[in-house]
Amino acid sequence: MSKYKLTYMNFRARAEAARMLFFMKGVEFEDIIIEDGTWLDVKHTFPLGQIPVLEVDDVIITQTRPLTRYLGREFGYYGETNLEAAQIDSIMDVCDDIHVAAQPIYKYDGAGMAGEFDAKKYEVENAEVLKEYREVIVPGFLSQLQTLFLMNKNDDGYFVGKEITIADLYYFATFDYVEIYKKDMFAGFPKMAALYKKIMAHDKVAEYLKKTDYGNNPMDQYK
Incomplete structure (x- = not known):
């Protein structure tokens, strides 16, 4: 049995689908949390200066999608065929685009999440980018995901097939994050x-x- 170590911060988002996979499969892993305010002190210790990072025995896997896909294959949540795996990849890539599109409004400066957050001030200072994200960007990506869902002709199941896969977990984790900024995120969908x-x-x-x-x-606090 391999030994697993997953490093991220103490919130959901990028590492969430991987954490869910460990739990669902019943596989133990070392859950390493980067504490608030310490990221800049430890950033240089990671290969790309980014997290999450997954360590499998002595091998380090960087980037969110590769490490999630690795666990999906290992634990049996990556579809039953290569074709289904490709469909899963399409969904995960759209979800990842949503994270990228959120970067302009998520002003995390690397100094940690310490200090007080003024939600009203944030709303005023970022009104235009928040409006675009809520009214244009999120609905646009949901339209793409709905297209993929309908293409798979799987109304009674999940994104791909009748059983839950990493596509579904990645989708769930992504929109758990989106809800921070847009409470009525599924309006019209x-x-x-x-x-x-x-x-x-x-x-x-x-x-x-x-x-x-x-x-x-x-x-x-912004929810």
């Missing part, structure tokens, strides 16, 4: 809202959400 609720209601996902407590993120 009932199928996407239903899929999100279906994933959340999955027995292992629901258990995971009850048992974990990631979220010491000042941005949570």
Whole structure:
């Protein structure tokens, strides 16, 4: 059995799908948390100066999607065929684009999440980019994801096939993050809202959400 070590901060977002995979498969891992205000002190110790990072025995895997896909393959959540894996990849890539598009409004300076966060001031200072994100960017990406969902002709299942895959977990983790900025994120997309609720209601996902407590993120005040 391999030894796993996952390093990220004490909130959801980029490492969430990987953490969920460990829980759902029942595989133990060392959950290393970078404490608030310490990132700049340790950033240089990571190969690309980025997290999350997954260590498998003595091998380091960087970047969110590669490490999530690795765990998906290892734990059996990456579809049943190469074709399904390709469909899963398409969905994950769209979700990753959503994270990238959020960067202009998520002004994390690397100094940590210490200090007080003034949600009203943030809203005023970033009104234009927040408006574009809420009214244009998020609906645009949801339209793409809905297109992929419908293309897969899988109304009664998940994104790909009848069983939950890393595509669903990545989607769920992504929109758990999006909700910080847009509470009515699924407005106009009932199928996407239903899929999100279906994933959340999955027995292992629901258990995971009850048992974990990631979220010491000042941005949570913004919800």
